[in-house]
Amino acid sequence: MTIHALPRSTQVLVVGGGPAGASAAWHCAQLGLDVTLLDRAEFPRSKPCAEYVSPEGARILSAMGALELLESQAAPLTGMVVNAPSGDQIRGEFVARHGFRGFRDRGLGITRMVLDATLLERARAAGVRVIERAKVTDVLRDGTGSVSGVRLQHDNASCELTSSMVVGADGLRSVIARRVGLARHARWPKRVALVAHYRDVADMTSLGEMHVTSHGYVGLADVANGVTNVALVINAHDAKAMHGDPTAFLDAWISRHSVLAARFRSAHRVSAVHATGPFASRARCAWAPGVALVGDAADFYDPFTGEGIYSALVGGELLAPFVHEAVRASSAARSALALGGYERARRDSFIGKWRVERLIGLAVSSPKLMNAAARVLSRNRDLSDLLIGITGDFVPASAMLSPRTLWRAARAVASQSISFNRAGYVDRR
């Protein structure tokens, strides 16, 4: 569809057609709302990502009618293995003795070219008007200061569209969040990533892999058809050594890592190396009058736990009824009340994950902490299955943070003769 065929006004304008935007638009359309989605890109488009969708993410994919289409183009992932700098290995599988089950027993390794284009098609099929190559540059405001639409560039022309609600699903550097003053960039951890596809990486299995070193971590995941996704994440400070050549940097990083170097001996890269970052951000709040944020625009998850796509999908599902209420509201005050409800619902849904994700982020930033955690978890399969289940989005975070589990973890620490000193470091007694 071209912009010229659009009505000048729509009930809901969704900015961004990634997983968050496609899900929000699809769920809003299901509630009978008139929805237009704008994306600056033309789909299919690639997106730097480790391309793993958690077992519970399948629930929303299924609701949107996308799961069967995607499963046939994805590699199944049955769990995760995390290699600590010490060499200890945390191994967890999604089907485990804890008894929690996801919507599917497996996650999906799938390229974002396929995933995002498929989700956008599902939104289109649900009646959403989708306009590609439409870059939003600013928000419009009504006399009260409430957001009432957007300004955009399309085919070298600038135009304006008005709406009752704008949904900012425009990712990490959300222009919507910045224009309404909701963006907040965290000072720590500041990381950048290099992502590429390889063929013929040796010894790939159905487990996603993380290799943590004192200079960042690299994830490997099968994304079907013999292709492996390789995602290296390093501190922004260390990225200066890249000197504008991410390809040489990634090659050198892999060859310095002896275990990986052996597995990449016969591998060849089949995509460009994409660099992205720095990424650490969380919006002050996920709404302002006339606007709501979802997905990375609202809150970025560290790639280590691979939860961003699920959070984007579920965020869209969570948001839609509040948008519906806000659009139908008889006054600005009632609309604000509805959007305040969205903020509380987000907190209730995500608070546990935020805590676990921040804890994992802390461990990943400190090799000593990571080694200590790996020493405990490598000898406690039940605990590591539980943790992997949380990152798989089907075990509630409370299961890990419960007093009983924390007590078990403490006993495990004690029985491994591990102690934490006041600086948080770990010594063997």
Ligand SMILES: Cc1cc2nc3c(=O)[nH]c(=O)nc-3n(C[C@H](O)[C@H](O)[C@H](O)COP(=O)(O)OP(=O)(O)OC[C@H]3O[C@@H](n4cnc5c(N)ncnc54)[C@H](O)[C@@H]3O)c2cc1C
């Ligand atoms: C290195 C790395 C690895 C990751 N690995 C994983 C993983 O394995 N699993 C996982 O679940 N998550 C992972 N994530 C996180 C995941 O990629 C994101 O959380 C997810 O893409 C968020 O979806 P979104 O729809 O909010 O944003 P995006 O996917 O970024 O989509 C935003 C869309 O908005 C559009 N847009 C942006 N600005 C404008 C504008 N001004 N006007 C119009 N359109 C605009 C963009 O073109 C884009 O299509 C990873 C992230 C990184 C950086």
